[in-house]
Amino acid sequence: MLRRPFVFAAHTLLAGIALAAIGCDGRPPIDRATEQGILVRGNSAEPKGLDPHLVSGVIEDNIIRAIFEGLCVSHPSEDGVAVPGVAERWEHNESFTEWVFHLRPDAVWSDGQPLTAHDFTFAYERILSPALAAEYAGMLHYIEGAQAFNEGKTKDFSTVGVKADDDHTLRVKLRGSMPFLPELTKHYTWYPVPRHVVLAHGKIDDPFSEWTRPGNLVSNGPFVLKSWRLNDHIEVVKNPRYWDAGTVSLNGIRFLPVVNGYTESRMFFNRQLHLTYALPSELIDHALERFPGEVRQELYLGTLFLRCNTRRGPLGDVRVRQALCLALDRESLISNVVQGGQKPALGIVPPFGDYQSPALVRHDADEARRLLAEAGFPEGRGFPEFKFLITDRDTAKRLGEAIQGMWRDTLGIRVRIEQMEWGSYLQSQFEMNYDLAMGGWIGDYLDPTTFLDMWVTNNGNNNTGWSSPDYEALLTRSENTSDPTERLQVLQQAETLFLQDRPAIPIYWYTTNYLLHSSVKNWNPMLLSHQPYKFVRLEPDHE
Numbered sequence: 115m116l117r118r119p120f121v122f123a124a125h126t127l128l129a130g131i132a133l134a135a136i137g138c139d140g141r142p143p144i145d146r147a148t149e150q151g152i153l154v155r156g157n158s159a160e161p162k163g164l165d166p167h168l169v170s171g172v173i174e175d176n177i178i179r180a181i182f183e184g185l186c187v188s189h190p191s192e193d194g195v196a197v198p199g200v201a202e203r204w205e206h207n208e209s210f211t212e213w214v215f216h217l218r219p220d221a222v223w224s225d226g227q228p229l230t231a232h233d234f235t236f237a238y239e240r241i242l243s244p245a246l247a248a249e250y251a252g253m254l255h256y257i258e259g260a261q262a263f264n265e266g267k268t269k270d271f272s273t274v275g276v277k278a279d280d281d282h283t284l285r286v287k288l289r290g291s292m293p294f295l296p297e298l299t300k301h302y303t304w305y306p307v308p309r310h311v312v313l314a315h316g317k318i319d320d321p322f323s324e325w326t327r328p329g330n331l332v333s334n335g336p337f338v339l340k341s342w343r344l345n346d347h348i349e350v351v352k353n354p355r356y357w358d359a360g361t362v363s364l365n366g367i368r369f370l371p372v373v374n375g376y377t378e379s380r381m382f383f384n385r386q387l388h389l390t391y392a393l394p395s396e397l398i399d400h401a402l403e404r405f406p407g408e409v410r411q412e413l414y415l416g417t418l419f420l421r422c423n424t425r426r427g428p429l430g431d432v433r434v435r436q437a438l439c440l441a442l443d444r445e446s447l448i449s450n451v452v453q454g455g456q457k458p459a460l461g462i463v464p465p466f467g468d469y470q471s472p473a474l475v476r477h478d479a480d481e482a483r484r485l486l487a488e489a490g491f492p493e494g495r496g497f498p499e500f501k502f503l504i505t506d507r508d509t510a511k512r513l514g515e516a517i518q519g520m521w522r523d524t525l526g527i528r529v530r531i532e533q534m535e536w537g538s539y540l541q542s543q544f545e546m547n548y549d550l551a552m553g554g555w556i557g558d559y560l561d562p563t564t565f566l567d568m569w570v571t572n573n574g575n576n577n578t579g580w581s582s583p584d585y586e587a588l589l590t591r592s593e594n595t596s597d598p599t600e601r602l603q604v605l606q607q608a609e610t611l612f613l614q615d616r617p618a619i620p621i622y623w624y625t626t627n628y629l630l631h632s633s634v635k636n637w638n639p640m641l642l643s644h645q646p647y648k649f650v651r652l653e654p655d656h657e
Contacts (some may be wrong), residue, residue, distance in 0.1 A: 115172055115556045142385030148633045148652045151365030155389035156378040159536055160345055160371045164326045166302040167241040167248045170575065172556055172643075173391075177369055178302045180350050180647050181333040185215050185234075185284070185299040190649035191638040194467075194560045196296035197646075200229065200306065200334070200357075201284070209596060210293045217282040220357045223308050224338045231278035233306040239271045240312070241303060243319035249544075249574030252567060253303040253558065256295075256593075258287040265572070290593025297559045300644065308332045336362045336648040345371060363651035375509075382408075382629045388652070389634065393627040394509065395453035401629060408629050412639040415466060416556035416624035417459055417565065420517075422617050423549055425579035427500055433489040435616040438550075439475060440482035441524040442517060444622055451516050452509070454627045459620035461609055463565040464557075466641060469602050474613040475620050479524045486525050494526025500549035501532045505539050510552060543577045556624070557642055562605045563589070569612060580617035 147154050161174045166182060169175075185204070189195035201215040221229040238257070241248045242264040255261040258275030262268050275287030288295070298304060308325075311332045312318065315325040324330055331339045336358070337350035351366040353359065370387070372378040375394040381387045383404065393401060393409065401409045420438075422429045429435060444458035461471030483493070491497040502518065504510040511533060518529045529550075534542060542548050555575075557564040566589060567573065571581035588608035595601040613620075626643055635651045 115170065115175060115558050144385045144388060144631060144633070145654065147368075147388070148654050151363070151652055153364050153367045153389070153634065153647070153650065153652065154387050155367065155369060156372045156381070156387055156391040157348075157369040158371065158391040159373050161348070162537070162540075164331065164339070165323075166305045166307065167237075167246060167250070168321060169302075170249045173371075175302060175644075177348055177350070178305075179335070179644065180337045180367055181331075181335045181339055181353075182302060182305045183335040183356075184301070184305045185217075186296045187648070188300055188640070188642075188644045188646045190636055190646055193641045194297060196300065199300075201299075204296065206293075206295070210291045210295070211288045213286045213288070213295055214279075215284045215286070215299075217284065218357055219282055221334065222355050222357070223311075223332050223334050224353050224355055225308075225311075225332045226355060227308065227310060227332075228281070229306060229308075229334055230281040231284040232281065233309050234284050235276050235278050236309040236312075236318070237305065237307045238274070238276050240307065240318050242271075242274065245319035246321050247574075248303075250303045252570070252573045252575075253298070253301060255567075256288050256290070256292055256298070258289045260289075290590070291596045292593070293598075294559065294561050297561070301558045306334065308334075337364075337367060340366065347371075358648065362648050364647060367647060379629065382631070385631075387629075388631040389637075390629040393454075393629055395451075395627070398453065398627060405629065408632055409627070410630050410639070411455055411625060411627050412643075413641055414556070414624040414626035414643060415464055415560070415641040416554060417462055417464055418456075418552070418554045418621045418624065419459070419462065420619040420621065421543065421548075421551045421553045421578055422619065423546055423551075423579055424617050425546065426549055427498060428489070428491070429500070429549060431489050432615055433485045434491075435619065437482045437485040437489070437525060438521060439616055439619040440478045440485070442520055442619070442621070443477045444475075445477075446520075447513065447516055448622055451513050452622070455625045456622040457625075459623050461613055462618060462620050463562045463605075463609055464623040466560065468598075469562050469605070472606055472610045472613060474610065482524055486527075491527070494528075497525075497527045499528045499530055502529045503532050503534065503539065503542060503548040503551035505552070506533045506535045514552065544574075546577060546579060553618070554624070560641065562602070562609070563592070566605060566608055566612070569617065578617040580615065582611060582615065585611045 158173050162169050183199045185201040186196040187199040189197050200217055200221050202218040204215045206213045223229055241251050242260055244266045251264045259273040263274050277285045279285050312325050316323040328342050336356050338353045340349045340351045342348045348369040378390050379397050382390050422435050424430050448456050460473040460475045463471050504514045514531045521527050543551050568575040570586050592601050592604040633652050633655055635653050636649050637645050
């Protein structure tokens with residue numbers, strides 16, 4: 115899942131949002147929000163949208179997980195455990211290539227209409243429709259025939275391996291073995307969408323439909339959309355028709371698009387937020403001193419990397435990409451710039467579970483200079499200036515400038531930093547209108563393929579121009595390998611090939627640093643930071 119790099123803007127937005135809520139009783143806004151059962155959280159920026167088929171970022175996911183629900187949901191405290199959602203139970207064949215999900219008969223949409231297996235098949239046809247151009251359609255390519263339909267090689271959706279046996283039975287046939295399918299169905303690309311509402315606002319594959327606008331949006335999660343004020347807030351309230359409404363303790367959640375990390379932290383310190391999106395590295399020590407029990411520093415399954423446009427200029431030469439990678443001192447970048455406890459990335463896949471990265475990324479200035487000379491640019495002579503695309507955030511600039519300096523001092527090359535606001539930054543990469551870009555990826559599910567599948571040909575999140583038949587053959591081989599240990603070995607081979615070509619330059623493996631108010635209960639550390647809101651509760655402090 116696309117993540118903003120751990121950075122924040124130079125300008126201030128929303129500095130006084132919560133101040134307006136201070137009443138004559140003089141109590142902090144969070145005290146009243148807690149009493150009202152409203153969780154107030156920072157969410158970094160204005161979301162691109164709320165259509166599960168047309169977004170790809172963490173800030174959108176934070177909201178969509180509240181208002182929609184898939185076949186399975188996350189366990190409140192255990193990573194990799196699938197809890198029944200719309201599906202009350204499921205089973206699979208011996209090879210894990212065919213799954214049957216039994217939907218609960220009491221699941222309904224927020225407008226009271228029954229939620230059936232046909233809503234799932236409609237949703238899957240929609241996200242795979244070529245005209246919708248869903249960047250995340252590849253998440254469903256594991257389904258038999260899905261990729262061919264998505265790429266327009268067939269227009270017959272009956273060739274795709276999903277079928278509603280009846281209103282409450284969904285059958286899924288996969289192109290290969292997938293023992294972790296329930297884990298994958300937690301992701302919003304696998305969520306149902308209300309067929310009756312989508313079609314009321316346009317065609318199935320209309321990317322400009324207004325079905326998710328306030329007043330139109332019908333959902334099936336623990337909460338429903340109440341209001342959306344641009345650059346101010348998005349608020350959701352408890353869904354009384356949710357099948358498990360009795361478990362939901364919160365009455366609502368208010369998401370604030372606080373772009374500036376300093377502003378967000380100040381709002382927390384002033385008791386205007388329950389939860390921040392992030393904690394700037396410069397404020398960690400201050401926060402530990404003032405609010406030691408409310409600073410959260412946790413493992414986060416993600417990688418910061420530099421995406422290379424392999425179809426443009428010298429970055430098309432693998433020796434240049436390798437040289438740029440070898441010239442970077444990641445320990446220094448972490449210690450002196452980001453300072454959040456991150457780990458130097460030795461590969462594109464962070465270590466977790468039984469998987470270990472091939473560990474081919476290192477710092478070697480001499481080898482970097484040798485490779486650049488071999489590519490025809492000894493000591494950087496003749497190397498054309500290229501643009502380094504980053505977001506419009508202060509720390510992005512600081513990190514970019516540190517990288518820029520390392521390349522200048524080690525390789526003798528000049529790099530021009532180009533900052534863009536979030537939407538333009540994404541669009542430039544999508545259109546391949548960049549040379550080198552800072553990027554980040556957070557795992558969508560607990561399997562190495564969440565980091566490896568994005569680099570296949572035509573994947574909407576690749577955007578490097580790189581593809582490799584050998585790499586994709588290894589990924590296919592892994593799908594047909596039922597032995598778990600052997601499967602991970604095949605995936606390690608695929609990552610090794612990727613790292614040898616280096617279309618993306620790994621920088622560091624993420625941690626997440628944020629602030630959590632003591633009144634928030636049952637918010638547990640999760641590798642994907644997908645804490646299920648339905649289990650969260652608020653309890654007033656009694657200090």
